[in-house]
Amino acid sequence: xxxxxxxxxxxxxxxxxxxxxxxxxxxxxxxxxxxxxxxxxxxxxxxxxxxxxxxxxxxxxxxxxxxxxxxxxxxxxxxxxxxxxxxxxxxxxxxxxxxxxxxxxxxxxxxxxxxxxxxxxxxxxxxxxxxxxxxxxxxxxxxxxxxxxxxxxxxxxxxxxxxxxxxxxxxxxxxxxxx
Amino acid sequence: xxxxxxxxxxxxxxxxxxxxxxxxxxxxxxxxxxxxxxxxxxxxxxxxxxxxxxxxxxxxxxxxxxxxxxxxxxxxxxxxxxxxxxxxxxxxxxxxxxxxxxxxxxxxxxxxxxxxxxxxxxxxxxxxxxxxxxxxxxxxxxxxxxxxxxxxxxxxxxxxxxxxxxxxxxxxxxxxxxx
Numbered sequence: 001x002x003x004x005x006x007x008x009x010x011x012x013x014x015x016x017x018x019x020x021x022x023x024x025x026x027x028x029x030x031x032x033x034x035x036x037x038x039x040x041x042x043x044x045x046x047x048x049x050x051x052x053x054x055x056x057x058x059x060x061x062x063x064x065x066x067x068x069x070x071x072x073x074x075x076x077x078x079x080x081x082x083x084x085x086x087x088x089x090x091x092x093x094x095x096x097x098x099x100x101x102x103x104x105x106x107x108x109x110x111x112x113x114x115x116x117x118x119x120x121x122x123x124x125x126x127x128x129x130x131x132x133x134x135x136x137x138x139x140x141x142x143x144x145x146x147x148x149x150x151x152x153x154x155x156x157x158x159x160x161x162x163x164x165x166x167x168x169x170x171x172x173x174x175x176x177x178x179x
Numbered sequence: 180x181x182x183x184x185x186x187x188x189x190x191x192x193x194x195x196x197x198x199x200x201x202x203x204x205x206x207x208x209x210x211x212x213x214x215x216x217x218x219x220x221x222x223x224x225x226x227x228x229x230x231x232x233x234x235x236x237x238x239x240x241x242x243x244x245x246x247x248x249x250x251x252x253x254x255x256x257x258x259x260x261x262x263x264x265x266x267x268x269x270x271x272x273x274x275x276x277x278x279x280x281x282x283x284x285x286x287x288x289x290x291x292x293x294x295x296x297x298x299x300x301x302x303x304x305x306x307x308x309x310x311x312x313x314x315x316x317x318x319x320x321x322x323x324x325x326x327x328x329x330x331x332x333x334x335x336x337x338x339x340x341x342x343x344x345x346x347x348x349x350x351x352x353x354x355x356x357x358x
Contacts, residue, residue: 014193142330
Protein backbone atom coordinates (compact mmCIF):
# COMPACT_ATOMS: atom_id res chain seq x y z
CA UNK A 1 0.00 0.00 0.00
CA UNK A 2 1.42 3.39 -1.00
CA UNK A 3 1.79 5.94 1.73
CA UNK A 4 0.45 9.47 1.47
CA UNK A 5 3.04 11.86 2.90
CA UNK A 6 2.10 15.44 3.74
CA UNK A 7 5.45 17.09 3.05
CA UNK A 8 5.35 20.80 3.67
CA UNK A 9 7.09 23.78 5.24
CA UNK A 10 5.53 25.20 8.39
CA UNK A 11 6.26 28.11 10.66
CA UNK A 12 6.83 27.45 14.35
CA UNK A 13 3.27 28.67 14.92
CA UNK A 14 1.73 26.24 12.44
CA UNK A 15 1.26 28.19 9.21
CA UNK A 16 2.14 26.93 5.74
CA UNK A 17 1.48 30.27 4.05
CA UNK A 18 0.30 33.82 4.61
CA UNK A 19 -3.41 34.56 4.15
CA UNK A 20 -2.86 35.35 0.45
CA UNK A 21 -1.05 32.05 -0.14
CA UNK A 22 2.42 33.59 -0.36
CA UNK A 23 5.29 32.20 1.69
CA UNK A 24 7.78 35.03 2.27
CA UNK A 25 9.65 34.44 5.48
CA UNK A 26 10.53 30.78 5.09
CA UNK A 27 14.26 30.17 4.81
CA UNK A 28 14.79 29.60 1.12
CA UNK A 29 18.47 28.82 1.13
CA UNK A 30 20.52 26.10 2.76
CA UNK A 31 20.96 22.37 2.92
CA UNK A 32 17.29 21.84 3.83
CA UNK A 33 16.38 23.20 0.39
CA UNK A 34 18.77 20.96 -1.57
CA UNK A 35 17.70 17.97 0.56
CA UNK A 36 14.06 18.78 -0.18
CA UNK A 37 14.66 19.05 -3.92
CA UNK A 38 16.54 15.74 -3.79
CA UNK A 39 13.68 14.10 -1.87
CA UNK A 40 11.21 15.06 -4.59
CA UNK A 41 12.86 12.36 -6.74
CA UNK A 42 11.37 9.79 -4.35
CA UNK A 43 7.84 10.68 -5.46
CA UNK A 44 6.31 9.75 -8.82
CA UNK A 45 2.87 11.09 -7.87
CA UNK A 46 1.67 14.30 -6.26
CA UNK A 47 -1.78 15.15 -4.90
CA UNK A 48 -2.99 18.59 -3.91
CA UNK A 49 -5.98 20.87 -3.49
CA UNK A 50 -7.03 23.50 -6.00
CA UNK A 51 -5.54 26.53 -4.22
CA UNK A 52 -2.14 24.88 -4.04
CA UNK A 53 -2.22 24.01 -7.75
CA UNK A 54 -3.35 27.52 -8.69
CA UNK A 55 -0.65 29.07 -6.52
CA UNK A 56 1.76 27.66 -9.12
CA UNK A 57 0.36 30.15 -11.63
CA UNK A 58 2.20 32.93 -9.81
CA UNK A 59 5.43 31.06 -10.61
CA UNK A 60 4.54 30.71 -14.29
CA UNK A 61 2.68 27.39 -14.23
CA UNK A 62 0.23 27.16 -17.13
CA UNK A 63 -3.26 25.79 -16.32
CA UNK A 64 -3.36 22.06 -16.96
CA UNK A 65 0.42 21.65 -16.98
CA UNK A 66 2.43 19.64 -14.42
CA UNK A 67 4.13 21.55 -11.61
CA UNK A 68 6.63 18.71 -11.11
CA UNK A 69 7.68 17.38 -14.54
CA UNK A 70 8.46 13.82 -13.38
CA UNK A 71 5.24 13.31 -11.39
CA UNK A 72 1.67 12.34 -12.12
CA UNK A 73 -0.60 15.08 -10.68
CA UNK A 74 -4.04 14.63 -9.13
CA UNK A 75 -5.70 17.92 -8.24
CA UNK A 76 -8.70 17.45 -5.93
CA UNK A 77 -11.33 20.06 -6.74
CA UNK A 78 -15.01 20.23 -7.60
CA UNK A 79 -14.65 23.55 -9.40
CA UNK A 80 -11.40 23.36 -11.39
CA UNK A 81 -11.69 22.78 -15.15
CA UNK A 82 -8.97 23.04 -17.77
CA UNK A 83 -9.64 23.74 -21.45
CA UNK A 84 -6.90 21.23 -22.14
CA UNK A 85 -4.69 19.35 -19.72
CA UNK A 86 -1.37 17.56 -19.95
CA UNK A 87 -1.67 13.77 -19.63
CA UNK A 88 0.17 13.98 -16.29
CA UNK A 89 -2.51 16.24 -14.76
CA UNK A 90 -5.92 14.92 -13.70
CA UNK A 91 -8.63 16.78 -11.80
CA UNK A 92 -10.55 14.58 -9.36
CA UNK A 93 -13.90 16.24 -8.88
CA UNK A 94 -16.07 13.37 -7.70
CA UNK A 95 -15.75 10.26 -5.52
CA UNK A 96 -12.58 11.75 -4.09
CA UNK A 97 -12.21 9.27 -1.25
CA UNK A 98 -12.58 6.32 -3.61
CA UNK A 99 -10.02 7.88 -5.93
CA UNK A 100 -7.58 8.33 -3.06
CA UNK A 101 -8.03 4.73 -1.87
CA UNK A 102 -7.49 3.44 -5.41
CA UNK A 103 -4.40 5.56 -5.72
CA UNK A 104 -3.00 4.15 -2.47
CA UNK A 105 -3.64 0.61 -3.72
CA UNK A 106 -2.03 1.20 -7.11
CA UNK A 107 1.63 0.54 -7.91
CA UNK A 108 4.13 3.34 -7.42
CA UNK A 109 6.18 5.45 -5.03
CA UNK A 110 4.93 7.06 -1.85
CA UNK A 111 2.48 9.82 -2.75
CA UNK A 112 3.55 13.41 -2.23
CA UNK A 113 0.85 15.59 -0.68
CA UNK A 114 2.09 19.15 -1.08
CA UNK A 115 -0.90 21.07 0.28
CA UNK A 116 -2.86 22.91 1.19
CA UNK A 117 -4.26 23.12 4.69
CA UNK A 118 -7.90 22.44 3.81
CA UNK A 119 -7.06 19.40 1.69
CA UNK A 120 -4.82 18.19 4.53
CA UNK A 121 -7.72 18.36 7.00
CA UNK A 122 -9.99 16.53 4.57
CA UNK A 123 -7.42 13.73 4.23
CA UNK A 124 -6.75 13.64 7.98
CA UNK A 125 -10.46 13.28 8.79
CA UNK A 126 -10.52 10.22 6.51
CA UNK A 127 -7.30 8.78 8.00
CA UNK A 128 -5.64 9.09 4.62
CA UNK A 129 -2.40 10.81 5.63
CA UNK A 130 0.19 8.22 6.62
CA UNK A 131 3.15 10.45 7.39
CA UNK A 132 4.01 14.06 8.01
CA UNK A 133 7.30 15.54 6.84
CA UNK A 134 7.28 19.03 8.28
CA UNK A 135 10.05 21.45 7.42
CA UNK A 136 9.77 23.54 10.57
CA UNK A 137 11.13 26.99 9.83
CA UNK A 138 12.33 29.50 12.46
CA UNK A 139 9.69 32.09 11.76
CA UNK A 140 6.28 33.18 13.10
CA UNK A 141 3.49 34.29 10.75
CA UNK A 142 0.83 34.88 13.44
CA UNK A 143 -1.92 34.36 10.87
CA UNK A 144 -2.38 32.66 7.52
CA UNK A 145 -3.16 29.23 6.12
CA UNK A 146 -2.85 26.63 8.82
CA UNK A 147 -1.10 23.28 8.53
CA UNK A 148 -4.55 21.74 9.03
CA UNK A 149 -7.21 24.25 8.11
CA UNK A 150 -10.59 23.45 9.63
CA UNK A 151 -9.58 20.39 11.64
CA UNK A 152 -10.84 20.31 15.24
CA UNK A 153 -9.74 16.84 16.31
CA UNK A 154 -6.73 15.83 18.38
CA UNK A 155 -4.29 13.45 16.70
CA UNK A 156 -1.27 11.93 18.38
CA UNK A 157 1.92 11.65 16.34
CA UNK A 158 4.81 9.20 16.52
CA UNK A 159 8.20 10.66 15.71
CA UNK A 160 10.00 8.59 13.09
CA UNK A 161 13.06 10.66 12.34
CA UNK A 162 14.30 14.23 12.63
CA UNK A 163 16.99 16.16 10.81
CA UNK A 164 18.32 19.41 12.28
CA UNK A 165 19.74 21.80 9.69
CA UNK A 166 22.00 24.77 10.18
CA UNK A 167 19.95 27.94 10.32
CA UNK A 168 17.31 26.46 12.58
CA UNK A 169 15.21 24.44 10.14
CA UNK A 170 14.10 20.99 11.28
CA UNK A 171 12.72 18.23 9.09
CA UNK A 172 10.29 16.47 11.43
CA UNK A 173 8.97 13.12 10.24
CA UNK A 174 5.96 11.60 12.01
CA UNK A 175 3.41 8.84 11.65
CA UNK A 176 -0.14 9.66 12.67
CA UNK A 177 -1.50 7.50 15.45
CA UNK A 178 -5.13 7.10 14.33
CA UNK A 179 -7.28 5.72 17.12
CA UNK B 180 18.52 43.63 31.67
CA UNK B 181 16.31 40.68 32.58
CA UNK B 182 15.03 38.61 29.71
CA UNK B 183 11.39 37.70 29.28
CA UNK B 184 11.17 34.07 28.18
CA UNK B 185 7.93 32.69 26.75
CA UNK B 186 8.26 29.11 27.96
CA UNK B 187 5.32 27.00 26.90
CA UNK B 188 4.20 23.69 25.43
CA UNK B 189 2.88 23.79 21.87
CA UNK B 190 1.40 21.28 19.50
CA UNK B 191 3.07 20.77 16.11
CA UNK B 192 0.28 22.89 14.64
CA UNK B 193 0.87 25.82 17.00
CA UNK B 194 -1.67 25.46 19.80
CA UNK B 195 -0.95 25.87 23.50
CA UNK B 196 -4.39 24.68 24.60
CA UNK B 197 -7.78 23.55 23.38
CA UNK B 198 -10.48 26.19 22.95
CA UNK B 199 -11.64 25.71 26.55
CA UNK B 200 -8.12 26.18 27.91
CA UNK B 201 -7.53 22.51 28.69
CA UNK B 202 -4.41 20.75 27.49
CA UNK B 203 -5.23 17.05 27.15
CA UNK B 204 -3.04 15.49 24.50
CA UNK B 205 0.33 16.92 25.51
CA UNK B 206 2.77 14.26 26.65
CA UNK B 207 2.72 14.58 30.42
CA UNK B 208 5.35 12.04 31.29
CA UNK B 209 9.02 11.76 30.49
CA UNK B 210 12.32 13.51 30.85
CA UNK B 211 10.97 16.68 29.24
CA UNK B 212 8.62 17.04 32.23
CA UNK B 213 11.30 16.60 34.89
CA UNK B 214 13.62 18.94 32.95
CA UNK B 215 10.84 21.52 32.76
CA UNK B 216 10.12 21.30 36.49
CA UNK B 217 13.86 21.66 37.17
CA UNK B 218 14.07 24.70 34.87
CA UNK B 219 11.35 26.47 36.86
CA UNK B 220 13.97 26.91 39.60
CA UNK B 221 15.76 29.32 37.25
CA UNK B 222 12.90 31.80 37.47
CA UNK B 223 12.08 33.96 40.50
CA UNK B 224 9.35 35.88 38.67
CA UNK B 225 6.43 34.84 36.48
CA UNK B 226 4.19 37.00 34.29
CA UNK B 227 0.95 35.90 32.68
CA UNK B 228 -2.43 36.97 31.35
CA UNK B 229 -5.69 36.61 33.24
CA UNK B 230 -6.95 33.46 31.50
CA UNK B 231 -3.72 31.63 32.27
CA UNK B 232 -3.88 32.62 35.94
CA UNK B 233 -7.53 31.64 36.20
CA UNK B 234 -6.87 28.31 34.52
CA UNK B 235 -4.97 27.45 37.70
CA UNK B 236 -8.30 27.46 39.56
CA UNK B 237 -9.18 24.16 37.88
CA UNK B 238 -6.08 22.71 39.57
CA UNK B 239 -7.09 24.05 42.98
CA UNK B 240 -5.36 27.45 42.88
CA UNK B 241 -7.14 29.90 45.20
CA UNK B 242 -7.74 33.43 43.81
CA UNK B 243 -4.91 35.73 44.86
CA UNK B 244 -2.54 32.89 45.73
CA UNK B 245 0.74 32.11 43.93
CA UNK B 246 0.71 29.31 41.36
CA UNK B 247 4.48 28.85 41.75
CA UNK B 248 5.40 29.15 45.44
CA UNK B 249 8.95 30.42 44.90
CA UNK B 250 8.06 33.09 42.34
CA UNK B 251 6.76 36.64 42.37
CA UNK B 252 3.62 36.76 40.17
CA UNK B 253 2.46 39.62 37.97
CA UNK B 254 -0.90 39.00 36.37
CA UNK B 255 -1.66 41.42 33.53
CA UNK B 256 -5.37 42.16 33.44
CA UNK B 257 -7.70 45.15 33.44
CA UNK B 258 -10.59 43.15 34.88
CA UNK B 259 -9.10 40.86 37.54
CA UNK B 260 -9.60 41.87 41.19
CA UNK B 261 -8.92 39.81 44.30
CA UNK B 262 -10.63 40.37 47.64
CA UNK B 263 -7.29 39.66 49.19
CA UNK B 264 -4.04 38.67 47.55
CA UNK B 265 -0.82 37.03 48.70
CA UNK B 266 2.15 39.40 48.76
CA UNK B 267 3.69 37.39 45.89
CA UNK B 268 0.74 38.10 43.58
CA UNK B 269 0.21 41.50 41.96
CA UNK B 270 -2.35 42.42 39.32
CA UNK B 271 -1.07 44.96 36.77
CA UNK B 272 -4.13 46.68 35.37
CA UNK B 273 -2.69 49.95 34.10
CA UNK B 274 0.49 51.22 32.42
CA UNK B 275 1.29 47.63 31.56
CA UNK B 276 4.12 48.41 29.16
CA UNK B 277 5.82 50.67 31.70
CA UNK B 278 5.42 47.97 34.33
CA UNK B 279 7.00 45.39 32.03
CA UNK B 280 9.93 47.67 31.19
CA UNK B 281 10.51 48.40 34.88
CA UNK B 282 10.39 44.70 35.62
CA UNK B 283 13.00 44.00 32.94
CA UNK B 284 15.25 46.68 34.42
CA UNK B 285 14.91 45.43 37.98
CA UNK B 286 17.24 42.93 39.64
CA UNK B 287 16.43 39.24 39.38
CA UNK B 288 16.36 36.11 37.29
CA UNK B 289 15.05 35.83 33.74
CA UNK B 290 11.29 36.35 33.76
CA UNK B 291 9.07 33.36 33.08
CA UNK B 292 6.17 34.12 30.74
CA UNK B 293 3.86 31.15 30.98
CA UNK B 294 0.98 32.32 28.77
CA UNK B 295 -1.38 32.74 27.26
CA UNK B 296 -1.54 33.35 23.55
CA UNK B 297 -3.14 36.80 23.69
CA UNK B 298 -0.69 38.11 26.28
CA UNK B 299 2.13 36.65 24.15
CA UNK B 300 0.96 38.64 21.11
CA UNK B 301 0.69 41.80 23.18
CA UNK B 302 4.28 41.35 24.38
CA UNK B 303 5.53 40.43 20.91
CA UNK B 304 3.99 43.55 19.37
CA UNK B 305 5.95 45.61 21.92
CA UNK B 306 9.18 43.65 21.33
CA UNK B 307 9.10 42.52 24.94
CA UNK B 308 9.67 38.79 24.47
CA UNK B 309 13.39 38.04 24.37
CA UNK B 310 13.36 34.28 24.02
CA UNK B 311 11.01 31.45 23.18
CA UNK B 312 11.35 28.06 24.86
CA UNK B 313 8.81 25.92 23.06
CA UNK B 314 8.14 22.39 24.23
CA UNK B 315 7.00 21.06 20.87
CA UNK B 316 4.76 18.06 21.49
CA UNK B 317 3.95 15.35 18.91
CA UNK B 318 0.26 16.09 18.72
CA UNK B 319 -2.16 18.08 16.56
CA UNK B 320 -5.09 19.98 18.08
CA UNK B 321 -6.42 21.49 14.83
CA UNK B 322 -8.04 24.32 16.77
CA UNK B 323 -7.65 26.04 20.11
CA UNK B 324 -5.59 28.80 21.70
CA UNK B 325 -2.72 29.73 19.45
CA UNK B 326 0.89 30.25 20.50
CA UNK B 327 0.37 33.88 19.43
CA UNK B 328 -3.30 34.72 19.45
CA UNK B 329 -4.15 37.74 17.33
CA UNK B 330 -0.67 38.46 15.95
CA UNK B 331 -0.51 39.10 12.21
CA UNK B 332 3.13 40.06 11.81
CA UNK B 333 6.03 37.96 10.59
CA UNK B 334 8.92 37.53 13.02
CA UNK B 335 12.15 35.76 12.22
CA UNK B 336 13.66 33.57 14.93
CA UNK B 337 17.25 32.59 15.66
CA UNK B 338 17.73 29.10 17.03
CA UNK B 339 19.81 29.13 20.20
CA UNK B 340 19.62 25.54 21.35
CA UNK B 341 17.46 22.45 20.93
CA UNK B 342 16.94 19.37 23.06
CA UNK B 343 15.34 16.26 21.54
CA UNK B 344 13.61 14.04 24.11
CA UNK B 345 12.52 10.46 23.78
CA UNK B 346 8.88 10.29 22.84
CA UNK B 347 9.15 13.02 20.23
CA UNK B 348 9.11 16.16 22.38
CA UNK B 349 11.57 18.91 21.42
CA UNK B 350 12.57 21.86 23.56
CA UNK B 351 13.20 24.57 20.96
CA UNK B 352 14.96 27.69 22.21
CA UNK B 353 14.95 30.80 20.00
CA UNK B 354 15.72 34.49 20.12
CA UNK B 355 13.36 36.79 18.27
CA UNK B 356 14.98 38.82 15.52
CA UNK B 357 13.10 42.12 15.88
CA UNK B 358 13.65 44.32 12.83
